[in-house]
Amino acid sequence: MKIGLIQQSNTESVLDNRNRLREKICRLASQGAQIVILQELHDSLYFCQEENVANFDLAAPIPGEVTDYYSAVARECAVVLVTSLFEKRTAGLYHNTAVVFDSDGSIAGKYRKMHIPDDPAYYEKFYFTPGDIGFEPINTSLGRLGVLVCWDQWYPEAARLMALKGAQMLIYPTAIGYESTDTDAEKRRQREAWMTIQRGHAVANGLPVITVNRTGHEDDPSGVTGGIDFWGSSFVTGPQGEMLYEAPIHEEAETIVDVDLNRSENVRRWWPFLRDRRIECYDGINKRFID
Secondary structure, eight states: OEEEEEEOOOOSOHHHHHHHHHHHHHHHHHTTOSEEEOOTTTTSOOGGGSOOGGGGGGOBOSSSHHHHHHHHHHHHHTOEEEEEEEEEEETTEEEEEEEEEOTTSOEEEEEEOOOOOEETTEEGGGTOOOOSSOSOOEEETTEEEEEOOGGGGGOHHHHHHHHHTTOSEEEEEOOOEEETTSOHHHHHHHHHHHHHHHHHHHHHHTOOEEEEOOEEEEOOTTSSSOOEEEEOOOEEEOTTSOEEEEOOSSSOEEEEEEOOTHHHHHHHHHSOHHHHOOGGGOGGGGSSOOO
């Protein structure tokens, strides 16, 4: 499968961000991309650096104007399109939601982010209610996509459940970067840990992993921190964790990566982790902590 990735640096203008994405989506489609994956909350700046009720104005109903826009893009370019949107479900109830459009523009499905962080510069619990539709792969004309979002990528349980439900690949729209006061050594450790755990998901489940991050510096509107330097590094791995592509840290990137989905079948035959799971011994996994 030819998978297109768009790693973008955003501005305050939703219209500008959308127009640039549309241009890139269509360009990748013209080059043969069958599926295009966008970064987390790609329509705006990463507004979660502060707790500000005015930012709820960025949210939109699904379906609605924003899904109409990306539906038209998917249909025009004839690609499966993975988007990441700020969903307004009703007044006072919002989600961080990935919406997948099939190549005819129809909504194939959506996933509401389950794991919600609450850290300095990542105040997502202020904005997002945890997802309530579970870890369900989304069926498209190209296959069954295990779409998760950013903070979900640190949790092997999420990846495993998607794999157990038949996902053919794991996809992570992402917005993650460096805290301005961290040392260079700490920044390296964090970025490498982020890549390592996701490569581990690929290995443990015998599936390709596609992660698309944003790039560029975004100021903290509150002035409390020095803002976030998003570390880019969007990447694709095969089912043994092998790196098929890695984007630069500080630059925008758009590319197409060939991913052989048939390799998962062979890898799972060589490394039959699903066969050897001791499911009768895992009762404690659904507990917060075992004393």
